[in-house]
Amino acid sequence: DSGVTQTPKHLITATGQRVTLRCSPRSGDLSVYWYQQSLDQGLQFLIQYYNGEERAKGNILERFSAQQFPDLHSELNLSSLELGDSALYFCASSAGLDSYEQYFGPGTRLTVT
């Protein structure tokens, strides 16, 4: 158990809909990262927050947005969902700004039908 929690574990929704994925980092960690992993694919970095502020952006679609709240939990919002958005979404956290050692949550499996 990494100490990172993600909810929900599974999510099934229809095209065009909007969903929110939630992540709580390890106790004391200030950085939160979001990744997308499609079937048999690597991890695509989406975005990083540090202590409430956006610090780095990867290949995140404009339909996707995220935020980190004062209590350091984070939410990833996915809107106008398409079939191709079906994937595993992982949240990870690290203690500080350095990203070399990240602790991953169990992931949320999103299925868009």
Next chain:
Amino acid sequence: GQSLEQPSEVTAVEGAIVQINCTYQTSGFYGLSWYQQHDGGAPTFLSYNALDGLEETGRFSSFLSRSDSYGYLLLQELQMKDSASYFCASTGGFKTIFGAGTRLFVKA
């Protein structure tokens, strides 16, 4: 562009040693991390190299050569439970770039 190249699959026998290579082409390179991911599971951190040379953690070792933009993960005394995907990841500032992963099959 920024990319990390790894072999897609490696097969080895239980008890043997296996090396998983990673070559990278990234800007603002800070260091190379390695993660393990079992099927259906989350990635778990294994090792990190910021400097050239070998880092040893139990049965796993990781190596980095900045001049060659190359690193590897060495797994010794392979066990069946080591069957998993292994990812190298480049950290450049705050952004993390992952390789596509190497699937390791350990045979009895």
